[in-house]
Amino acid sequence: MILNNEETGKIPTNLDAEERVLATCLRDGNSDFYDSIATKLEAEDFYLYKHQLIYKSIASIALNGQELSEITLIEELKKKSELDEVGSALDIVELMDKAASPLQSLSLVNIIKEKSNLRRLIRTCKVALENAEDECKSPDDIRSSIEDGLMSIELGSSQDMSLRNSVELLEEEIESQLDGTYKEESIKTHIDHLDERLGANGVGLGEVVVISAPTSCGKSQLALNIVTRAAMKDNISCGIFSLEMPQKQVAKRMLTIKSQANLKQIKDRVINDKAMSRVREGCEQLKEFPLYSIHHVKNVSELCSYARTMVRRHGVKLLVIDYLQLIPWENKNMSKNDAVADISHRIKQLALELNIGILLLSQVNREGAKREGGLAIYDLKDSGDIENDADVIILMWPANNDIEASKNVDSNGAFINMKYNIAKNREGERDIKGNFKFYHTKGLFY
Numbered sequence: 001m002i003l004n005n006e007e008t009g010k011i012p013t014n015l016d017a018e019e020r021v022l023a024t025c026l027r028d029g030n031s032d033f034y035d036s037i038a039t040k041l042e043a044e045d046f047y048l049y050k051h052q053l054i055y056k057s058i059a060s061i062a063l064n065g066q067e068l069s070e071i072t073l074i075e076e077l078k079k080k081s082e083l084d085e086v087g088s089a090l091d092i093v094e095l096m097d098k099a100a101s102p103l104q105s106l107s108l109v110n111i112i113k114e115k116s117n118l119r120r121l122i123r124t125c126k127v128a129l130e131n132a133e134d135e136c137k138s139p140d141d142i143r144s145s146i147e148d149g150l151m152s153i154e155l156g157s158s159q160d161m162s163l164r165n166s167v168e169l170l171e172e173e174i175e176s177q178l179d180g181t182y183k184e185e186s187i188k189t190h191i192d193h194l195d196e197r198l199g200a201n202g203v204g205l206g207e208v209v210v211i212s213a214p215t216s217c218g219k220s221q222l223a224l225n226i227v228t229r230a231a232m233k234d235n236i237s238c239g240i241f242s243l244e245m246p247q248k249q250v251a252k253r254m255l256t257i258k259s260q261a262n263l264k265q266i267k268d269r270v271i272n273d274k275a276m277s278r279v280r281e282g283c284e285q286l287k288e289f290p291l292y293s294i295h296h297v298k299n300v301s302e303l304c305s306y307a308r309t310m311v312r313r314h315g316v317k318l319l320v321i322d323y324l325q326l327i328p329w330e331n332k333n334m335s336k337n338d339a340v341a342d343i344s345h346r347i348k349q350l351a352l353e354l355n356i357g358i359l360l361l362s363q364v365n366r367e368g369a370k371r372e373g374g375l376a377i378y379d380l381k382d383s384g385d386i387e388n389d390a391d392v393i394i395l396m397w398p399a400n401n402d403i404e405a406s407k408n409v410d411s412n413g414a415f416i417n418m419k420y421n422i423a424k425n426r427e428g429e430r431d432i433k434g435n436f437k438f439y440h441t442k443g444l445f446y
Helices: 015-027 032-037 049-063 070-079 089-098 102-134 139-155 164-179 192-197 219-234 247-259 273-288 300-314 336-354 366-370 385-389
Strands: 208-212 238-242 291-294 318-322 357-362 392-398 407-410 413-425 432-439
Touching (some): 015 032, 015 049, 032 102, 102 139, 139 300, 208 219, 219 291, 219 357, 219 432, 238 300, 300 318, 300 336, 336 357
Parallel strands (some): 208 357, 208 392, 238 318, 318 357
Antiparallel strands (some): 413 432
């Protein structure tokens, strides 16, 4: 059964480790050892095709609850007409001499997985090199395929399904809540009445918070308020996908938030020295904030690739996607509703995969935008799956159903009175209504 190392050339592999692991699966007559490695190893992790066939047959036997032995393996391979492809019944019997102790075999499993990941890395790089040399794909597409390949290697199939670690963390959390030292693992919006009403007292890691409002009602500005304050007050790295505003316009809005100055007064040359000083100071500070932005993606796969890069390189913990319906979909045969649903699912999985908070901006339908009395959850545009995927849904609209009619003034200046409803709140109370004051000339939400 064994090939010499020379026969595999420079391809990373350890055939002896593969044989020992397969033999150990069969040794004790039960599936205990196989069950312990089933989430760590896939059939494709074995280098030799015949080893892949044997591992698949072992999995089938274990799934059917049969005794695992060389005899049941031979019968399973015969049933699938694969015995000749792995050698013979005698080869299977001889394989049993390779069995190792379970402890030793667990270390051999890690070796097999490591070699498999190295082979995947080589394949990913070779395909990228061939595409680059043939000039058959754009640099962005090649980079995206490399990112996806690297992520599949990082994630693998070795997820720990045990609740033990989570329960231990939960125990620590409960005790810290009792002694008053508990700190919620979330990102504050620094809009106090909003934080108090959100289940995580902010945007939770792994959560998707949908912000939806009629056109020109400030949903982008609300999201920029949250990320600017998170970066400014808590030094949290934030990423922004703005698919309707260029980077300079996003920077301008953030400068307005930071300086609390009306930048139009600069153009009109009527700004006072104090406000101008805040603008200059804001420019210098914004340069240092951990904020990163992308303003064009070809599809949701490319968006996910950029997001992974932001997290890996810059430690991004909060992401803004502005907005859902502007993300191009890959399958042009899909209806818009199906495409939006697919993109929504992918974004939720991205939040869980990267353990980050995501502010996902979304449009509302025309009927909801016109209705008096505020928005409802069914007013989300294009797909009901948005509601299913979101952890939190914040609906926002002008208090008097019209921007101009909702304008007011207080000691801090002119503002627009905006109503909001937390229509979904997975970890907290839902259907909670409140009011924002949107100081539009300063770009501030309170």
